[in-house]
Each structure stands twice: as structure tokens, then as C-alpha cells.
Amino acid sequence: MTIPFDLEQSIETLEQLVNTPSPSGYTAEVMQKVSGMLKQAGLDVQKTNKGAVLATIKGKDDRRQRLITAHVDTLGAIVKDVKPSGRLKLDKIGGFNWNAAEGEYCTVHTADGRKIRGTVLMHQTTVHVYRDAGTAERSSDNIEVRLDEKTVCAEETRQLGIEVGDFVSFDPRFERSENGFIKSRHLDDKASTALLLELASAIGESGAELPHTLHLYISNNEEIGFGGNASVPGGTVEYVAFDMGAIGDGQSSDEYTVSICVKDSSGPYHYDLTRHLADLCKREGIPHKLDIYPYYGSDASAAIRAGYDVKHALFGPGIESSHALERTHTESLEAAARLLRAYVMSPIVED
Structure with a gap:
């Protein structure tokens, strides 16, 4: 059969x-x-x-x-530290390279169930400020999450409910083309x-x-x-x-x-x-x-x-x-x- x-x-x-x-x-x-x-x-x-x-x-x-x-x-990430700037330092979950996640929109999943949006970026992203924006190492020391919240310090970020150990998921961006291709994380x-x-x-x-x-x-x-x-x-x-x-x-x-x-x-x-x-x-x-x-x-x-x-x-x-x-x-x-x-x-x- x-x-x-x-x-x-x-x-x-x-x-x-x-x-x-x-x-x-x-x-x-x-x-x-x-x-x-x-x-x-x-x-x-x-x-x-x-x-x-x-x-x-x-x-x-x-x-x-x-x-x-x-x-x-x-694959994904977990919050390693809340930086003095209010941004998040990450630790990787799974075996990917940071350049593969750079620039991706993401969601921080807090312990109390909130979903806070952000973007995975290099700290040295702004080319008008950082001479090494293109050459700096893509590493956990330089990669961070810019939150879509009004926060400029660690205390304000923690007031959002974000803490070390919160999981971070990357947007999949699912798309199906008319000629049969399917692309997504x-x-x-x-x-x-x-x-x-x-x-x-x-x-x-x-x-x-x-x-x-x-x-x-x-x-x-x-x-x-x-x-x-x-x-x-x-x-x-x-x-x-x-x-x-x-x-x-x-x-x-x-x-x-x-x-x-x-x-x-x-x-x-x-x-x-x-x-x-x-x-x-x-x-x-x-x-x-x-x-x-x-x-x-x-x-x-x-x-x-x-x-x-x-x-x-x-x-x-x-x-x-x-x-x-x-x-x-x-x-x-x-x-x-x-x-x-x-x-x-x-x-x-x-x-």
C-alpha cells in the first residue's frame, strides 16, 4: 500500500x-x-x-x-549580562557563528512571560562612529541586543523584567517562493x-x-x-x-x-x-x-x-x-x- x-x-x-x-x-x-x-x-x-x-x-x-x-x-541565545548601557550581552545556544545572527530581529522571553523585541547587533555598528565597524571581531564580547524599549541603563532594563538567563529567539523570516524555494531560519x-x-x-x-x-x-x-x-x-x-x-x-x-x-x-x-x-x-x-x-x-x-x-x-x-x-x-x-x-x-x- x-x-x-x-x-x-x-x-x-x-x-x-x-x-x-x-x-x-x-x-x-x-x-x-x-x-x-x-x-x-x-x-x-x-x-x-x-x-x-x-x-x-x-x-x-x-x-x-x-x-x-x-x-x-x-539555535538561539541566552542573556549573559545586562550591560551598563541597558543592552544585553548574549551567550550562544548551539553551534552557529555570530555573523549569521548579526542584524536579525529577536525576541527576549522573560521569566514572567513577557516578550520584548530587539535586534542583534555589533556594539561597533555605527560606521560614522566606529572605524572598525567592519573589521571588529564578531564575538560575544561585541555582539549585543538593542532593545526596542526606552532604556539607557541596566536598572531600567531590569525594570522591564529582563534578567540573566532569559532566552532569546531569532526571527525565522519564513518565505515560500513561487518556484518552489523555501527559506527560513x-x-x-x-x-x-x-x-x-x-x-x-x-x-x-x-x-x-x-x-x-x-x-x-x-x-x-x-x-x-x-x-x-x-x-x-x-x-x-x-x-x-x-x-x-x-x-x-x-x-x-x-x-x-x-x-x-x-x-x-x-x-x-x-x-x-x-x-x-x-x-x-x-x-x-x-x-x-x-x-x-x-x-x-x-x-x-x-x-x-x-x-x-x-x-x-x-x-x-x-x-x-x-x-x-x-x-x-x-x-x-x-x-x-x-x-x-x-x-x-x-x-x-x-x-
């Missing part, structure tokens, strides 16, 4: 997700949305102690199970999450019977290295991270195919399971690329490091300019969705 794919639903879900702030450590709202979508698909949902969401679709074989994970936590990994949620809905609506029980694991700590490394159901023998493909010089991945990772910074992924994914693409005529991501780690590799005895693999849509102003194409989303369906309807890889 073929599981249908609804591209428009996937993109609508993606837009909802990227517009919900969720830097690692501040993910309660987005996890609540994800739980609601999975429940709407007819699934029972469990919440782990770390805040991840786990849902299960029973298959014919309940003894040998598979798990697919995607993550909804994103946080496509890593909300693009894959949207496709996984759409899959859950499609399985429920179509009544498709899976050959093996499938766990859908939406993690909320991947960007800081320990998402998906706990609460893996005991019957799991295959663990697949559904995450972005990295694009750049020396990479084969692009924005129009599904990217299958054979190795990242953690080492090679399971050979037989990776070949199984590639063979499914060949059999189904799914546009795909095999690739190595040199500075990358996934929830699947985190699970291996945690000691889980599973076959692990990684694939997903190609995302241009990761950890910055990201972009993909609907062709890549469709290819990733097709491989997702082929995989969950395929047999477990035998030893």
Missing part, C-alpha cells in the same frame, strides 16, 4: 513550527504543538523527563521495532519534523499497515548534543535520524534531492542500513545523494554514544547555509518524504 503525501500540509506545518520560538532549553510551547498534532493523527503520546515527545504506530512485527527521530529545538530540523508529522497523519488517514512497529521521537535537545539519547523503546533495532543534509564545497548534497549521510563527525553510520536506504531510492526512483558531513552530529549518533545497541542511519532534505539563513526546495522535501515512506514500509535490515 502506498502512503499518500500532502506537500501543502507539510509546508503549512513547517511554517507553524518555525514561527514557534524554540531555542534548546526553551521548547515547551513547540513540544505542546507537536503533541497536539500527533494526537490529532490518532496517536498516543508520551513525554519524556527531558521533554521529548514519543509516539508509537503498531506494525505487524512488534518484536523488531524501528525508531525515527527529528528535532524541533533550534530553523529549517534544521523543523523541515524534517514537519514531514514526520505529516507522515503520521497520512498513515492514520490511509490505514496503512506497517511491517514493523514504528516509534516517532521528536527530540528537543539535539542542537546541544544530547537529544534522542535516552528513552529509546526496548524493542528498537533500527534508529534513524531524520535531519538535514549539509550543502557546501566538496559536498554532493543539494536542495533538490534527499541526502543520505554515510559518515559524520561521529564516524560511519551503519553500513547495511545506509545501503538499504540507498537501495530503496534506486528501486523507487527517488532522487538522492550520498554524502559525508564533516562537522555534524545527530540524535542517532548521540544514541550510539549513550550505549544503545541499534543500527543507526541518517537522511533528510538538503538544507543550504545551515545554521544561518537556510533554504531548501520542495523537490528535496518530496524526495525526503518518498524515502521516509519507502523506509517505513520496508522490512528490517537483516544481519
Whole structure:
């Protein structure tokens, strides 16, 4: 049986997700949305102690199970200090470069629930004042948040309810072009999450019977290295991270195919399971690329490091300019969705 794919639903879900702030450590709202979508698909949902969401679709074989994970936590920042000027010093959440966030509008999420707007800027931004405006190091010592409030000192900023430890989210700026491009911050990994949620809905609506029980694991700590490394159901023998493909010089991945990772910074992924994914693409005529991501780690590799005895693999849509102003194409989303369906309807890889 073929599981249908609804591209428009996937993109609508993606837009909802990227517009919900969720830097690692501040993910309660987005996890609540994800739980609601999975429940709407007819699934029972469990919440782990770390805040991840786990849902299960029973298959014919309940003894040998598979798990697919995607993550909804994103890059962001946290208030490190309230400066004497009233502006905010930041500390990074996740592995991005400050130049990727410079000039972006942002929201400060206070402990009492206020949302205060601002802009991420270099202290030495004004070219009419600072000779080194273009050459000064983009670092936490120079980057700050200019608040959209009338404040000129630390005391006035604190009176707004802002304090050290408040989370800062960056505006996603979601946009879909008529020729199929989708650009936004946080496509890593909300693009894959949207496709996984759409899959859950499609399985429920179509009544498709899976050959093996499938766990859908939406993690909320991947960007800081320990998402998906706990609460893996005991019957799991295959663990697949559904995450972005990295694009750049020396990479084969692009924005129009599904990217299958054979190795990242953690080492090679399971050979037989990776070949199984590639063979499914060949059999189904799914546009795909095999690739190595040199500075990358996934929830699947985190699970291996945690000691889980599973076959692990990684694939997903190609995302241009990761950890910055990201972009993909609907062709890549469709290819990733097709491989997702082929995989969950395929047999477990035998030893």
C-alpha cells in the first residue's frame, strides 16, 4: 500500500513550527504543538523527563521495532549580562557563528512571560562612529541586543523584567517562493519534523499497515548534543535520524534531492542500513545523494554514544547555509518524504 503525501500540509506545518520560538532549553510551547498534532493523527503520546515527545504506530512485527527521530529545538541565545548601557550581552545556544545572527530581529522571553523585541547587533555598528565597524571581531564580547524599549541603563532594563538567563529567539523570516524555494531560519530540523508529522497523519488517514512497529521521537535537545539519547523503546533495532543534509564545497548534497549521510563527525553510520536506504531510492526512483558531513552530529549518533545497541542511519532534505539563513526546495522535501515512506514500509535490515 502506498502512503499518500500532502506537500501543502507539510509546508503549512513547517511554517507553524518555525514561527514557534524554540531555542534548546526553551521548547515547551513547540513540544505542546507537536503533541497536539500527533494526537490529532490518532496517536498516543508520551513525554519524556527531558521533554521529548514519543509516539508509537503498531506494525505487524512488534518484536523488531524501528525508531525515527527529528528535532524541533533550534539555535538561539541566552542573556549573559545586562550591560551598563541597558543592552544585553548574549551567550550562544548551539553551534552557529555570530555573523549569521548579526542584524536579525529577536525576541527576549522573560521569566514572567513577557516578550520584548530587539535586534542583534555589533556594539561597533555605527560606521560614522566606529572605524572598525567592519573589521571588529564578531564575538560575544561585541555582539549585543538593542532593545526596542526606552532604556539607557541596566536598572531600567531590569525594570522591564529582563534578567540573566532569559532566552532569546531569532526571527525565522519564513518565505515560500513561487518556484518552489523555501527559506527560513530553523529549517534544521523543523523541515524534517514537519514531514514526520505529516507522515503520521497520512498513515492514520490511509490505514496503512506497517511491517514493523514504528516509534516517532521528536527530540528537543539535539542542537546541544544530547537529544534522542535516552528513552529509546526496548524493542528498537533500527534508529534513524531524520535531519538535514549539509550543502557546501566538496559536498554532493543539494536542495533538490534527499541526502543520505554515510559518515559524520561521529564516524560511519551503519553500513547495511545506509545501503538499504540507498537501495530503496534506486528501486523507487527517488532522487538522492550520498554524502559525508564533516562537522555534524545527530540524535542517532548521540544514541550510539549513550550505549544503545541499534543500527543507526541518517537522511533528510538538503538544507543550504545551515545554521544561518537556510533554504531548501520542495523537490528535496518530496524526495525526503518518498524515502521516509519507502523506509517505513520496508522490512528490517537483516544481519
